[in-house]
Amino acid sequence: MTRKCSAEPSHAVHSNWRRFRRNRMALLSLAGFVFFMLGAIFSLPTSARWYNVQATDIAVRSQPSLDPVVPLERFFDTSGANAIPSRLDQILYRMTSLFGHDDLGRSLTYRVLPGFLVSLCIGLGAALMATIVGTLWGSIAALAGGRIDAVMMRIVDVLFGLPYILMVILLKVGLTEPLTAIFGGQTKYADLIVLFVAIGGVSWLTLSRVVRGQVLSLREQPFIEAARATGAGHWHILRKHVFPNVVGPIAVYATLVIPQAIMQESFLSFLGIGVQQPIPSLGRLAADGVEAVNAFVGYWWLIVFPCTILVFTLLALNFIGDGLRDAVDPKSNAPTLV
């Protein structure tokens, strides 16, 4: 009567992937997203050096052009040992003015590329944080049952009733000092961690409800009952029988938390409490662009490039998440009418 659950997943993963593949938009999004991510990662060693190279004398808000506006010497230390830039750097240098320059003459290309990765890191960090807290909270509530379950889910209800902007800001304001102290004044890293802890700290609520629902229905399954009958402990059941079976839905919801978190970071950047200068993130760049364009409409590239990439990133992640959910959720095979 004990059902082996280890034989199931590989088959399930296979058929899920087949169903996901049928969703053309999701597949296209995944391809575009991976392509862009590889580009950002491969150019990272270069963009990590160039993202803050300023040229206030020649390139302040200069328009996008195919030819670099800022001379090569600004990007390389030509007097030192590596006087001759590598071939890759020379190719990458050709693109410095492709997206135009910002108000300090910095190349927007090499702010958008690492900014994309920074945003993605915040999204992933927040999703990880939300997944850990949400999964533990939901599964403990479901397994404990009774009064503990009622109290735990009541807390989730109350947290849902709080205005969620206020929570993010309070968490961000409250965590900045202690975390900066922990990192010994390394504000750059502390800042990023504060961001994803604060954003993750408000994003786990839905996830905990989903996990609780899943675990509750699993709890009634015969194989869990059998495990309990053979004397397995709570922790053992959780680890060996419950988690492997809820991994699918959790992964899907975690994917959908990533775009939400990136969106919230852009909101915090708009408030001026997102990532700190000079670190770029897509939200920070978009918010800066909106401000610059409100002052003078002519600077269209400052808003068009960061916003387009931000929107496409979020769109792609949402398409991928939706596609995954449809693939995992059998309901999506509903017949069509009319």
Add this chain to the structure above:
Amino acid sequence: MIRFATGRLLGGAITIFSVYTLTFLMVIAIPGNPFQQSQHSLPAEVEQALRARYNMDNNWLYFWDFLGDAVTLDFGPSFTYNDWTCNQIIADALPVSMLIGFLAIILAVLIGVPIGVYGAVKRGSWVDSASLGVILLGISIPPFVTGSILLLLFGVTMKVLPIGGWGTVAHLPLPALTLSLPFAAYIARLMRVGMLDDLQNDFIRTAIAKGVSSHLVIWKHAFKVAFLPVLSFLGPACAQAMTGSFVVEKVFGVPGLGQHFVNAALNRDAGLVLSTVLAFSTLLVLFNIAIDLLYTKLDPRISGAAG
């Protein structure tokens, strides 16, 4: 019905109290305090005097005093806006936000419902893909981008609407539209899923077999049930939309309540944080009760006594 409503009101009061307690704990737990905001640090006596003025000598006493006054709708002074009481701030800003929020929710329903319904009905066709694309686009564009684009388009390029401010009817459409789009996308999504579920029901198949026109099946039979999830979303959505949005207010220069949520939290203005949170959660509870009452009217399967 009356017993149902009183029961819900009592539950709502408990929810509001829990929200208040939790917010209070968060406000006093975060490091730093509202009295040490200026560049130079205040002498101890001055801080003591300030604390006494705002009744903050003792956190525990403040907790109960504020709650007692709030029940009689007196929210006390703001810590950062000198010479303003929280009552004045809310009385100025809430009507503005409620007007824009109300328009935004109506717009969101008008935009979201047709998109969701037609997407579900034409499942698998280009209409479905287009509606799904629009839904995800609505969720994926940050409101400050939508707002700025609308502002540039209608305010700067076409010059048909004012570029910001408050006071005339012409100031309403852009903020309301910007605020409505994320809600519209969410409503369309709920509508789509609800319709997909609902169209598989036996009574739909019976209706089609009887020869009822597809128009009537969709809008009369299926829509009634599929709209219920949207209805329950409208409770929290109304509360959220009507307490204002910082982004919309900043982009269009609207004097609403959303900016106070943000500024109060940034300034650690305990009085204003608690007042705005109480306003929000009271609205949330009231809208949820109103929606539940509507629910019992619309869905005969739920009776007031059982709820």
